[in-house]
Amino acid sequence: MIDAISLKTAHLLGDALPAAHRLRYDIFVERQKYDVPSWQGMEWDQFDTPAAEYLLWRDDEGRVRAVARLISTSRPYMIAELWPELVETGEVPASDDIWEVSRVGIDRRLDAATRARVLSEMFCALAEFGLESGVRAYVFVTPPRIIDAGLVAAGIDVRRLGAPKRLGRLPVVAAQSFVSHGGLIKLRRYHRIAYPVLRIAGRLDALAA
Numbered sequence: 001m002i003d004a005i006s007l008k009t010a011h012l013l014g015d016a017l018p019a020a021h022r023l024r025y026d027i028f029v030e031r032q033k034y035d036v037p038s039w040q041g042m043e044w045d046q047f048d049t050p051a052a053e054y055l056l057w058r059d060d061e062g063r064v065r066a067v068a069r070l071i072s073t074s075r076p077y078m079i080a081e082l083w084p085e086l087v088e089t090g091e092v093p094a095s096d097d098i099w100e101v102s103r104v105g106i107d108r109r110l111d112a113a114t115r116a117r118v119l120s121e122m123f124c125a126l127a128e129f130g131l132e133s134g135v136r137a138y139v140f141v142t143p144p145r146i147i148d149a150g151l152v153a154a155g156i157d158v159r160r161l162g163a164p165k166r167l168g169r170l171p172v173v174a175a176q177s178f179v180s181h182g183g184l185i186k187l188r189r190y191h192r193i194a195y196p197v198l199r200i201a202g203r204l205d206a207l208a209a
Contacts, residue, residue, distance in 0.1 A: 002057050002066075002125040002197050007050045009201035018042060019064040020056055027105035032168070047102070051075045055125050055198075057106075057118050065107040066118045070129065070138075073098045079139060079174055086141060086174035088162035093176070097136040101126065104142075120191035123150050127187055128198040130179035137178045144173050154190035156183050 003013060010017040021042035028034040029043050036045055047069070057066035071077045073093040077100040080092045087093075104122065106115050126138060144164055151158050161174040177183075188194065 001199055002055050002121055003199050003201055004053055004055055004125075004129055005201040006053050012201045013056070014062075016056055016058070016062075016064055017054065020054055020067045021048075023064050023067055023107060024103060024105060026107070028103070031108065034168075047071055047076065047078060047081075049075070053129070055122060055129065057121065065110055066122065067103060067105055068101055068122055068126070069103040070126075071100045071102070072096055073100055073139065078102050079141060083141060083167070083174070086162050086165060086172075089159075090161075093137075093139050095136075097134055098176075099130070099135050099138055101138050101140040104140075119150065120193060121197045123154075123191060124184065124187050124193050125198040127179055127184040128196060129200075131181060131184065132198075132200065135179050137176050139174065139176045141167070141172050141174050143170050147173070147175055151177055155186040 003016065005013055005017060007017070021044055024043040025038055025041050028036060029038050034043075036043055038044070049071075051071060053070040055068040055070065056064050059065050072095075073080065074096045079086060079100060080094065084092050106118050108115075110118065129135065130138065139161070147158055147160075157178045157180075159176045159178075161176055164171040164173045166172070
């Protein structure tokens with residue numbers, strides 16, 4: 001199960017939001033050596049605002065083991081502010097119904113099979129969140145292999161916004177994927193997930209999308 005929270009609803013999950021920032025520190029500062037702000041073992045940046053939503057995967061003991069951040073492109077976001085040159089096909093998105101996905105990370109202490117399952121659930125949770133929240137499309141920067149393995153192979157409509165470029169150690173590409181109920185069905189079928197996985201903080205049950 002994946003929880004969606006924001007600064008407004010974070011109190012409903014106790015320590016989950018600070019725990020997500022600690023996990024981001026482990027992943028992006030300690031392991032990947034990103035040059036980003038941190039404080040007392042928590043990673044954050046200028047895009048962690050009240051407008052951000054967070055998808056958190058927690059284990060059976062309630063520990064946050066995976067995270068993704070979602071921001072409407074009508075607000076300041078990473079691609080527009082830091083890497084606009086990655087968008088070579090048209091204007092940099094700026095719309096209430098196009099959101100950026102960033103800071104996606106999974107705890108490497110999980111075994112490989114569990115990490116793969118968590119990533120599959122994240123793909124489905126993004127589709128569920130989009131359908132619930134009026135998101136028409138997501139934009140993101142990621143290695144091309146992630147797009148091919150997790151989205152294109154599932155039959156999802158993905159449009160690359162530019163050519164791959166190297167940021168840090170890996171080649172990455174800016175891309176846009178489109179949200180639809182049919183796309184959610186394809187993702188669930190491909191990733192072998194037969195049920196809703198998203199729970200929005202403040203609601204009792206997973207979304208029946």
